[in-house]
Structures are given as C-alpha cells and as structure tokens.
Amino acid sequence: MRLLALLLFAPVLALAEPATVIRATELKREPATDSATVASLAENTAVEALERKSGWTRVKAGNDEGWVRMLALRFGGTTAAKPGASGLTQLFNVARTGTSGTQVTTGVRGLDAEQIAAAQPNPAELAKLEKFAADRNAAENFAAQGKLAARPVDYPK
C-alpha cells in the first residue's frame, strides 16, 4: 500500500533532472501563457526539471523557479551514474521507470533485430491475444468509468 501511494505521487516528485532550454523561453509563475513572467531564459540555459503538468514543466533556473513549456526542454541524454544521487532520488527513479532511471540493462530481451528475424510462429500466444481483445461496448463502458468523453478533433492538414 505504501508502495502504491509512492507510485501515485511519483509523477509529481519524480523529476529532479538536469535539462537545457533549447530556445529563448519565458519562465512563468504559473503553467499558463498568460501568467506573469518570472525571468527570460536564454537559449541553452541549464535548468533543473522538478515537475511536469501536461504541457508545462516546473524548473529551477539559478535562483528562479517557475514553469516553462515542456517542448522547450531537452534532457541530457546521458543520465548514466549521476554522482551524488541520493538514495531517495534513486528510489523515485525506480518508482518512475519501474526498473531504474539510469540503469543500462543487458542480456536476453527477445525483441532485438536478430531475434525478430529468427522468430518462429507462436499460434498458442496468438490465440491468447485474440482472447483478450475487447469489443466496442466493453471499451465504451471502460471509457465511461474513467469519465472519458469522445469529442471531434480534426487531423492536421
């Protein structure tokens, strides 16, 4: 149960990662374009990403803290072995990724290029796959349980 609670809060607490602003960006007080600007960040400013709320990420830039557009951020890409990561941070990383945010895994995976090329048919698993399929009614009930409502959205031109 404690683990479940931790996992539930993981999205809020998980991020404390070094990132870079890929273009000149305004640091906003709230996650909204019409919110007050805390500071103007130049391209390539190093920040620390703390939390994400759909299209916005809360960051720390020097002494300032605020929200920038999520799409304006890129992470280091080489997150292996962050020195000084506390046990707590590592725990959050485990919660966030299911394994470890930084671990480089090796070994048999079943789905590398060679294994796909050499794969033989597996009719038993195919039968299971078909058994788990959901019909439209079941999907609609499921959506209603999650209070999901369909709406028309056009494909981009």
Next chain:
Amino acid sequence: MKALFLLVALGFAASVHAQFRLPSIDINKMVDTVKNVGKAVKDIDEPEEIGIGKDVASRLLGAAPLVAHPGLQRYVNHVGRWLAAQTERPDLPWQFGVLESPNVNAFAVPGGTIFITKGLLDRMRNEAELAGVLGHEIVHVLRKHHLKAIQKGAQSALAGDAMSAALLDRAGPARDKLISFGTEMYSRGLDKSDEFEADRLGVVIAARAGYDAYGLPSVLQTLQAMNAQDSALALMFKTHPAPGERLDTLGEKMQPVLDAYSGQAQLAERFVRQVKR
C-alpha cells in the same frame, strides 16, 4: 502496358515452344501468371491485410510472448479499443498485447494488432501516455504504413506470381517468404515521414478519446532523457527518428492541438492500479 508487353513476350515464347515441339505449355496458366503480376501491384484487400497481420503477429509472439497477466492485457485492450473507436477504421479486429520484454518498443501489425513491450509500459506514468503511444501505433495501421512497405519490398523479394501465391496459399513456401519479410520489417523500420505522421495523428486520436494530448510528447521526453546507450533502446532508436527530433516536429506542427487538449484526463491512478503491481 507492362502487362501487355509481358503477354506478347509470353505468347512469343509459347509459339517458339510449339514450333520445336517441346513439352506443351499451358497458355492459360501463362495468362493467369500475367494477370497475377498485375494483381501484385494492386492493393491488398482488407481480409488479406488481416490475414497477413495474423501471421506476422504470430511470428512476433514467437520472439517474445505476452506478459502472463490477464488483467493487464485486458486493461491495455480497453484503452486501445476505445482509441480505435475514434478513428476511420473502427471495426477492424483490433487487439492489443503487452510483450514480455525489457526492451522499450511498440509495434503496429497490419489489420489491427498492436504490441507494446513491458519495458515501455514500465516507463510510463499515466493512461494518457499509454493512449499517446497506442494512438501512434493505431495510425500506422490506419494508414497501412507497414502493409505498403511489406508490399513494396515483397514485390522485389517475391518474383512474378509468387506474391499472389503468397496471398492465396497460406501454407505454401511463398507465404512463408512473405511473412518472414513482413516480420523483418520490424527490425528495419519505416520511412521517417511515416513516423512523424503517426506522431501527429496519434496525438489527435488521443485527444478525440478524451486524453491529455501531451501523453505522447511526455513519453518521447522520457525516452529522450534515457541513456541512448541503453541496449533496451537499441532497436527502437535504430528504427525511429531520435525522440528530440520527434519532439521538435510535434512542437512545430501540433502546438495548437496539444494546448487545446492539454487539460484532458491523464488517469494516473487507474494506470498505476492496473500496471504497477
């Protein structure tokens, strides 16, 4: 025109055979062959698309089985089927499977079969992220990206009437070749433009289904933050544009849609309950 030329050439060959009294050649069969060459360049119809998909799905399941967790499989099928219902092909035999592999990847198979690896699912935070990824894969099926690539490649791999033989005889050697070729597609990847299209339209499908449109970009950002040397990412990185490039492209083309539907449901709690146990 090409078919006509081939007919004439075959007719000529047949008359040569007749002249030299070689074992008889069945001219009707030759005409059929020419017709079949014509059929091979035409569209594969929907039942054939579904049939090819089943055979390819069986092979992929031979590379990695389903996660032995019926509740999880049903959950992903519910999300996927709800998304598929918002598209122009709502009545395909859609089915979704979580593959037992630590690799980070997802696959769209012609005819409506979608796979996602446990490795990718484990790196997600909420149902909107899952919907973003499934939406991307659903677009590959809607737009027949893999089917077209398989068809294009198979025409050079399978000469002459072998393509139609592969469609007609599901137990024959030509079929085996076609399915092997179709399965290998997943280790080579699609055109970049297909991937970008799947990103753009996948975001729209997730938004139509009521999800936060930032689900897919969020997953891409997670991938972008991972160590690119991690072997769990090797095949996905080989077969897709870099996550940073995909984020750039989404930002350029989709910012208004992303923002208009950013306040929709994420359903983190339901996702965690179903996936993280």
